[in-house]
Amino acid sequence: MTRLKKWRLVSLAIIGLVMLGACGTSKTSDKKINTSSEKQEVVKVTDSNGKALELASHPKKVVVFDMGALDTIREFGKSDVVVGAPLKTLPSYLSSYKNVESAGGIKEPDMEKINAMQPDLIIISGRQQDMQKELEKIAPTLYLAVDSKKAWESTMTNIETLGTVFDKEDVAKEKVDALNKQREALEKTAKESGKKGLMSLVNEGSLSVFGPESRFGIVYEGFGVLPADETIKPSPHGQEVSYEYVLEKNPDILFVVDRTKAIGGDTSKNNVAENALVKETTAGKEGKVISLTPDVWYLAAGGIESTRIMMEDVETAYK
CATH class of the missing domain: 3.40.50.1980 (Nitrogenase molybdenum iron protein domain)
Structure with missing residues (x-):
């Protein structure tokens, strides 16, 4: 074989390798483009x-x-x-x-x-x-x-929404069903007891009360507690009252959220159960001044475990 023919064969082989490499590169490039163009769910x-x-x-x-x-x-x-x-x-x-x-x-x-x-x-x-x-x-x-006008419904809706976001719809449904079952039992107990309750918040000695459709209205509308005062106007901050007011309304159960314990501050004046006027109420006499888990009620409403804890807190009033 002449030197010229050998050179031609070598040249053709080199060209073939180059073209083959180019095809491989093209396929790889196409694959990358296809991958990057995929839309996220x-x-x-x-x-x-x-x-x-x-x-x-x-x-x-x-x-x-x-x-x-x-x-x-x-x-x-x-x-x-x-x-x-x-x-x-x-x-x-x-x-x-x-x-x-x-x-x-x-x-x-x-x-x-x-x-x-x-x-x-x-x-x-x-x-x-x-x-x-x-x-x-x-x-x-x-x-x-949490919508104060429909606290329970909005809480369950929020849980389901997060279930959708995190692809946990089945878990959300299971949790919602369990919470609804617990709520129904509590509501039945609360209403059948006939006992009237008053929801309050204490902050460094200052006392506020809450009625239906208020910040803590879930106590009445969700858990079935009968209100000791049906005239309290809905408010996110509650209605500031005196201890004389508490004695006048004379609740069978007095629920207390200690804001100071939830966020810090002077708690020395926050022992509502030891107030002389509170002791004269039915709640005071029967040991039904119920201290609610402060950081849950004040900071964490609307979660799965927090809702469970809140119901367990209220349940203690009927034992």
């Missing part, structure tokens, strides 16, 4: 304002300000996706979250820190609603709150 939910949202399913990095939502996420076995929360006001029963990053105060989100976390979802409630638009600039923001 989304879920459709409605927030507590009735706003329809489309959120990425299976969020991997979530900042949570609503303590009830933190509770529910843990019940779903998804605690590992929570990267930030307001740790200073973390209820003791949610201490398993104490090692996540601080996202600022419960009323003052730290935008710089949250942005650095690069979350793909932020969950808020009423205390952060004023900051929603700013938070939405960082990541999709889901607003969930």
Whole structure:
């Protein structure tokens, strides 16, 4: 074979290898393009304002300000996706979250820190609603709150909404069914007892009371407690009253949320059961001044475990 023919054969082989390599590269490139063009699955939910949202399913990095939502996420076995929360006001029963990053105060989100976390979802409630638009600039923001006019219904709806977001619809249904069963039994007991109750909050000695459709209205409308005073106007902060008022209304059961224990402060004047006038009421005489779990009632309403704890607290009044 002449030297020229050999050179031609070598040249053809080199060209063939180059073309084969180009084809391989083209296939790899096409594969990458196809992969990147795949759309991430989304879920459709409605927030507590009735706003329809489309959120990425299976969020991997979530900042949570609503303590009830933190509770529910843990019940779903998804605690590992929570990267930030307001740790200073973390209820003791949610201490398993104490090692996540601080996202600022419960009323003052730290935008710089949250942005650095690069979350793909932020969950808020009423205390952060004023900051929603700013938070939405960082990541999709889901607003969930307990509606005082339909506290039980909105609580169950929020649990189901989170079940949709975290692909835990079956677990959410199971939990909701169990809570409804517990609630029905409590409501039956409360109504059949005929005992009238008064819901109160004490803060460094100052006492406020709450009626139906108020911040703690779930006691009456959800759990079936008969109100000792049906004239209390709905208010998120309650109606400030004197201890003479408590004696006048003379409740069979006096429920007490100690705000100071929930968030800190001087608790020396908060022992409602030891007040001389309270001792003269039916509740005082029969040992029915019921101290409710403070950080759950004041900070964490709306979660699966917190709702269970709240019902267990109320149940003690009828034992």
